[in-house]
Amino acid sequence: MVTNKNKYNCCSESSSDDIAAVRAADAELATLAKALGHPVRVHILRVLSQKQSCICGEIVEHVDGLAQSTVSQHLKILKEAGLIRGEIEGTSVCYCINLNGLKRLRVLISNV
Amino acid sequence: MVTNKNKYNCCSESSSDDIAAVRAADAELATLAKALGHPVRVHILRVLSQKQSCICGEIVEHVDGLAQSTVSQHLKILKEAGLIRGEIEGTSVCYCINLNGLKRLRVLISNV
DNA sequence: TATGTTTATCGTAATATGACGATAAAGTCA
């Protein structure tokens, strides 16, 4: 059906810089999406979204049936992806949504 | 610190149906995000988005360096998540973006 | 019918993820 690879001129106008930028966006979107790619992590985001902020122990209570260490792992993944932030308060850690990360994810998805 | 679990009244207004619906949305969003959680799959989506539609063999060419079987696996994951559709055309398969799936993902993320 | 083309699936190996309990680290408070 399509015999000419440049039928849509999708390559001729792209510099290698453009390609690198798109590849970087691919990787960034994939990283963010992967972090969101587990129901428990989505649930944690929702809890933080509703409560504005939440200490780690409360999150563990909200995520029913999982060990504290498991929840801590999920929090780490969300934090490393830039979707949440954690602030130490005494012995506790107060987590909150990182709105910039969430916005970035929305922007990247809207650009697909 | 927090002794009353209903401090924010976040549960008292939720019926079990609501909770089930939110859990289902969590799972749906996680499934869609997980499918997007690999740079090659993001790239495939971008290719399909730019070219409107694309036969499998062309996608394999666009995803440089990966075996045809690997690309086929990625296509399967995207298809099962509802992010792309595939239509058989003779010996080829013509893939295109499933806009409904992409919209659904955007809606679910905007509701987090 | 026989041959070639295209794509999906199978089998397999390496690596990643998700879960747990145990424990370390860091702070609070008596």
Next chain:
DNA sequence: TGACTTTATCGTCATATTACGATAAACATA
């Protein structure tokens, strides 16, 4: 200081993912 609380990290195991080559399935065509 010593006991307690809270959270992160470690070690481990089971399972999932990613990649590959080989092959099967389905169609086109000589």
